[in-house]
Amino acid sequence: MPELLTQNNLMFLFAFTAGMVSIIQLLEYLVTKNIPWLWRIVRQLWRKIRRSIGKKADDGYVQRHILNFSGHPVSPGQQQAIEKHMHWASSSVVDVRLGNVPEDNNFAAAITKAIERAGLSHEEWQTIPCVAVPAGYPAVWSVILAELHGRLGHFPDVARLRPTQPGASEKYEVAEILNLRELRHASRSKR
Template identity: 35%
Template sequence: MLVLNYSHPLTQEQRTQIAAHCGVSSLEVRDLLAQIDRARPLADIAQELANAADLTPEAWQTTPIILNPPALAPVALALVAELHGRCGGFPTMLNIRPVAQSVPTRYEVAEIVNLQTLRDAARGRRI
């Protein structure tokens, strides 16, 4: 299982939560910088972010990938579109949320969302 992390570094606790959600004993996490120049076209940025993962065309299509997207929504959406093209479908992604009433604020893995499954279910609701 490969986690492409374009957000804050994942804690050991979060890594353990991801592994438990996925039912795996080990993860490979690639921390990838997502600081971008907003004056540049999103398509170029998305391509560069995907290239930073350093995967072959075969690996994009065969490696089980979980995406921790960049926090900036337009960049995240452009990256998802780029990954869809490379993988042949939508990626699975992390949903990380604050732990209620934690002081200082801590974050936990709320769920792992298969975006392709969401898309397929939505397709059935198309009228």
Template identity: 40%
Template sequence: MIVLNYSHPITPAQQEQIVALVGQAIEQVIDIPSQIDQQQPLAPQIVAMADAAGLSAQQWQSEAILINLPALNFSAAALLAELHGRMGYFPPVLRIRPVAGFMPPRYEVAEILNLQVLRDEARTRRSQ
């Protein structure tokens, strides 16, 4: 599996948690800066973030890819739209949370959100 990391570095402990949750080895973690220039249009910056992964069209559509989204909400939303276009489905994403009682703060992988399953299940509620 390839992990595209658009956020804080993923620690070795978090990588172990990911492997345990997914049941698949991590082949590569690609750290990609997600800072944007708020004075410039967002869309081209998001395309550049996706391009920075260095994946081919075939890889986007056939590799097991997990995303650690940028923290900035509109960057995350736009990146999901871009990745859906490249992949043909919504990618699974990490949800990372603080571990209670640690100072300085420590973070763990809470779960893997399968966005495609969430989307597919939501479609069943369209006619309700």
């Protein structure tokens, strides 16, 4: 027993304990303070894995996105209707969760951060065809349109939803796809 309590053994025991405590505190900090950051990395990795598995090089697979800003899930029927209107074989829905948008000076910054969380790279924004399902709040939608125009280099196509007949399985259906680029070019002649 006396050899366990020597100065070298006590120093080693204290150093080991201090190291273990600091590692535990670091892990606790990373997990509790950085959950959104860690979750974003995991989500982006999962999307990249899913996209790479979904690509079929020999079948001429072209990736297409439905960007959902509405805050409600895009139903399979709505997704199929958008694919039919756009003549797409398949598409993937990217839910951009806006949450509660603050009604203060950081209005646009909060929306920009939400769009950043979509996890699309610069190349994907500029090369992958997309259709946007709009947010219901006009001020939010105007900021989203400006942000998308900056990222895409043009206005996106927009899915216009309308209420369905009473008794239908879905509450909203896709009425049409608005091609904002064509509308813009047509209105330029009216200057």
